[in-house]
Amino acid sequence: MSPSLPERAERSDGAFYDDLDGSLVEAWRLLEEGVTDRHSPCHTPSLGTLDAEGLPTVRTVVLRAVEQEARLLRFHTDLRSHKVAEIAAQPVVALHAYHPGRKIQLRLTGQALVHHGDEVARDAWQASRSFSRLCYGVEPGPGAAIEAPWDWRQGEDGSVEAESFQNFGAVLVKVESLEWLYLAARGHRRALYDWRGGALRKSWLVP
Numbered sequence: 001m002s003p004s005l006p007e008r009a010e011r012s013d014g015a016f017y018d019d020l021d022g023s024l025v026e027a028w029r030l031l032e033e034g035v036t037d038r039h040s041p042c043h044t045p046s047l048g049t050l051d052a053e054g055l056p057t058v059r060t061v062v063l064r065a066v067e068q069e070a071r072l073l074r075f076h077t078d079l080r081s082h083k084v085a086e087i088a089a090q091p092v093v094a095l096h097a098y099h100p101g102r103k104i105q106l107r108l109t110g111q112a113l114v115h116h117g118d119e120v121a122r123d124a125w126q127a128s129r130s131f132s133r134l135c136y137g138v139e140p141g142p143g144a145a146i147e148a149p150w151d152w153r154q155g156e157d158g159s160v161e162a163e164s165f166q167n168f169g170a171v172l173v174k175v176e177s178l179e180w181l182y183l184a185a186r187g188h189r190r191a192l193y194d195w196r197g198g199a200l201r202k203s204w205l206v207p
């Protein structure tokens with residue numbers, strides 16, 4: 001008989017179960033996997049910001065890069081999108097991902113910085129596929145109110161690439177805290193890692 005999902009997940013938890021440092025290593029591993037594996041749920045985390053009215057708002061983004069040493073995450077966005085103005089007004093953001101196969105939830109907070117027209121943005125732009133670049137040529141900008149659902153046009157290949165780059169933002173999030181939750185039949189495990197104030201503070205929490 002094949003094992004149920006939780007049993008399968010628990011078989012491979014030897015490297016981190018009841019291990020505070022091991023759980024953090026696994027958290028970063030999952031995030032890194034999210035960049036390279038487009039089928040991983042960590043490929044498309046939810047990003048939370050505060051909107052102009054101070055209300056929490058959440059949307060999906062694609063995780064493009066993870067630098068564990070520097071605690072940086074990167075996603076791309078259109079400079080005209082609401083989230084960019086929201087980040088400018090309040091740079092503290094939240095990110096969330098749940099991996100059902102591994103039974104692991106990650107909740108992160110961090111300081112977001114939008115790069116545009118600089119080396120970070122240029123490198124990210126050059127590494128992205130031309131199909132993805134087309135999105136940044138959309139007119140009018142994302143989130144603009146329109147009369148009819150078709151009252152917008154997509155950027156065209158080639159000719160408008162330079163214009164599209166004007167709208168391209170590479171957002172770096174410096175991770176300040178990471179909360180780990182692992183669901184296991186033999187006992188859930190939850191931990192908090194907090195880099196605010198310099199040194200890493202880490203602690204188990206009641207799940």
Ligand SMILES: Cc1cc2nc3c(=O)[nH]c(=O)nc-3n(C[C@H](O)[C@H](O)[C@H](O)COP(=O)(O)O)c2cc1C
Nearest residue numbers: 044059060061062075076077078081082083084143
């Ligand atoms: C699977 C998926 C991936 C997405 N990836 C991104 C992304 O990487 N960057 C982005 O700005 N929007 C992305 N979006 C669209 C956002 O979720 C959102 O609808 C859009 O950016 C407008 O958000 P805002 O008005 O809060 O700025 C994605 C949506 C989905 C469903």
